Amino acid sequence: MFAVRFGPAAIVADLLFGIYRRTLGSLDLDVRDYTVLAIAMCVAVLVLELRIWRTGLFRLRAYRVTMMICLGFMVLxxxxxxKLSAPIVAYTPREFSGWRPIWDVPLEDFAFGFAMLTFSLLCWVRTETRRTPFSRSSNPDGSDGADERP
Amino acid sequence: MAHLQYFALLGGCLLLTLPLEFLFQARVYRRIGRLVRAMAAPLLIFWMIDSVALVRHLWTYSRRYTVGLVVPHKLPIEEIAFFVAIPICAILTFEAANAVYSGRVVAPWRRDKGRRRYEGRHVRR
Structure with a gap:
């Protein structure tokens, strides 16, 4: 059961995975684990930013441009x-959707990449100690108006 | 040589993004302490996710294209390097873009124009 033995966090993760497996497995659905994982990661990152941390990263032009550039290089x-001709990483066919839109990159990898890069950038922005350098407003206390938060 | 392929790929990514540090004054490597603090949580979390995925056979790594060193959770050491290198590339890109959009740095392809504009302002004063 606890195939991942090292570290409490890994045990918790494995336990959660086991519960998820039992719940969905008993429904006799064709559940693709990587698909579920990729969606869960995206949702987790979005909830973290939009509901908990609220750094305002998504509103930055620099972030959107970064993601577009990274998307381009990520494909490469x-x-x-x-690539299926000589894969460094090989995916288990029954665990992902099977869609490989471009150069054999699984569709789920794009979601994984989005979550990973966004989370890393969030953590980077969070470690900024000075006054908010990322907001374009010149207002020093950061209250730049209506669309900030409810 | 084939064993080094994954490492070479990551090295290429870091090399390609290195100029951002200087050309755009991204100032990421120069704030190494902050970089370490920022990267710690993503590294641990993705290490965890990756090892669970590996143990659950979501994906496997080619023995041919990795050097064969593994870390706890049976991950090839390249994966750890991946979770360090790729976010650094993204952060460098982000900081470079941020430097340009915030006006801290004039983009290299606009440098002449920027200098002229600055001189004009200077003369007026």
Whole structure:
């Protein structure tokens, strides 16, 4: 059961995975684990930013441009890692959707990449100690108006 | 040489993004302490997710294209490098874009124009 033995966090993760497996497995559905994982990661990151941390990262033009640039390079790098002719990472066919839109990159990898990069950038922005350098408003106390938060 | 392929790929990514640090004054490597603090949580979380995925056979790693060193949770050491290198690339890109959009740095392709504009302001004063 606890195939991952090292560290309490891994045990918790494995336990959650086991519960998820029991619940969904008993429904006799065709559940693709990587698909579920990828969606869960995206939802977790979105909830973390929009409901908990609220750094305002998504409103930054720099963030959106970064994600577009990274998407471009991700196709190249990920394509190299997952190309079916000589894969460095091989995916279990029954655990992902089977869609490989471009250069054999699984669709789920795009979601994984989005979650990973966004989470990393969130953590980076969170470690900023000075006054909010990312907001374009010149207002020093950060209250730049209506669309801030309810 | 094939064993080094994954590492070479990551090295290429870091090399390609290195100029951002200087050309755009991204100032990411220069704030190494902050970088370490920011990267700790993502590294641990993705290490955990990756090891669970590996143990549950969501994906496997080629023995041919990795050096063969593994870390606890049976992950190839390249994956740890991946979770360090790729976010650094993203942060460098973000800081470079941020430097340009905040006006802290004039983009290299606009440098001449920017200098002229600055001189004009200077003369007026």
């Amino acid at each position: 790098v990920n394509g190299w890692l997952t």
